[in-house]
Amino acid sequence: MTAPAGPVPFGARLAGAMDDHGPLCVGIDPHAALLEAWSLPDDATGVREFGLRVVEVLGGRVAALKPQVAFFERHGSRGLAALEDVLAAARAAGTLTVVDAKRGDIGSTMAGYAEAFLADGSPLAGDAVTLTPYLGFGSLRPALDLASGTGRGVFVLCLTSNPEGARVQHAVAADGRSVAASVAAEAAALNADAEPLGSVGLVVGATVGDAVRATGTDLSAVNGPLLAPGVGAQGAGERELAAVFGAARGQVLASSSRGVLAAGPDAGALRGAAAAAVAEVSAALRPAR
Numbered sequence: 001m002t003a004p005a006g007p008v009p010f011g012a013r014l015a016g017a018m019d020d021h022g023p024l025c026v027g028i029d030p031h032a033a034l035l036e037a038w039s040l041p042d043d044a045t046g047v048r049e050f051g052l053r054v055v056e057v058l059g060g061r062v063a064a065l066k067p068q069v070a071f072f073e074r075h076g077s078r079g080l081a082a083l084e085d086v087l088a089a090a091r092a093a094g095t096l097t098v099v100d101a102k103r104g105d106i107g108s109t110m111a112g113y114a115e116a117f118l119a120d121g122s123p124l125a126g127d128a129v130t131l132t133p134y135l136g137f138g139s140l141r142p143a144l145d146l147a148s149g150t151g152r153g154v155f156v157l158c159l160t161s162n163p164e165g166a167r168v169q170h171a172v173a174a175d176g177r178s179v180a181a182s183v184a185a186e187a188a189a190l191n192a193d194a195e196p197l198g199s200v201g202l203v204v205g206a207t208v209g210d211a212v213r214a215t216g217t218d219l220s221a222v223n224g225p226l227l228a229p230g231v232g233a234q235g236a237g238e239r240e241l242a243a244v245f246g247a248a249r250g251q252v253l254a255s256s257s258r259g260v261l262a263a264g265p266d267a268g269a270l271r272g273a274a275a276a277a278v279a280e281v282s283a284a285l286r287p288a289r
């Protein structure tokens with residue numbers, strides 16, 4: 001008798017979603033200014049309505065949605081309840097979610113974060129979560145294990161889109177490797193035999209210019225998805241994506257939040273902005289995987 005098949009891994013599900021919809025993730029970032037522009041109150045009811053509208057308009061049309069936890073957390077327990085509703089709506093729409101929580105802690109506490117964002121049945125679980133490796137990549141083990149067991153994924157910060165990140169991420173350790181290159185090598189080892197794409201992804205900003213080469217970071221070897229924020233409001237576009245990712249461009253899931261959300265609340269305009277962003281990032285990224 002053959003063993004029952006486990007869950008379909010996140011990497012495979014994401015590869016399918018990018019094939020179907022293009023390599024774009026739209027961020028759900030209910031900034032106070034966007035809430036005002038959408039005529040919504042800056043409270044938990046406002047962020048809930050904002051998130052649900054984005055899911056209603058873009059669900060089933062883009063590869064993934066990425067709620068930014070900070071904008072829900074700032075409204076306390078009601079804000080987190082709003083995030084739960086947004087995640088449930090995306091799940092019902094069949095659209096993958098990346099919960100942008102950027103968690104990282106000592107292993108025993110990391111197990112708690114893993115349960116919150118990656119366990120079956122947790123109301124805050126998405127299909128993947130963003131993690132920070134600066135307490136040591138090994139401290140992420142509880143999240144890596146739970147993600148693997150539940151068919152979910154992680155995106156580990158590698159080269160972030162903000163200029164301040166370089167001071168830490170470009171630093172060279174005693175083994176002669178940059179911090180970013182070490183993080184990428186750890187992800188590559190975990191994704192080694194995955195087909196078509198592993199489930200341990202990295203965050204590499206589309207704004208990082210020459211940093212991939214300068215830090216000796218081998219993105220092509222990662223064999224996992226590369227979440228690329230910085231498209232749109234932070235200034236990156238087609239040219240920057242092609243330049244930053246080169247031969248690894250087929251693994252990239254470009255991410256834009258304000259660049260798309262600013263077109264709302266009109267559903268047609270929001271849909272149009274997302275379609276334009278998909279066209280732009282596809283031109284830069286789709287040639288090969």
Ligand SMILES: O=c1ccn([C@@H]2O[C@H](COP(=O)(O)O)[C@@H](O)[C@H]2O)c(=O)[nH]1
Pocket residue numbers: 027029068100159160161162203204205229230231232233234255256257258259
């Ligand atoms: O390096 C990083 C990691 C994460 N982010 C997040 O992405 C969005 C970007 O929003 P835009 O409005 O498209 O600028 C936001 O949630 C950040 O926390 C990032 O920008 N850079």
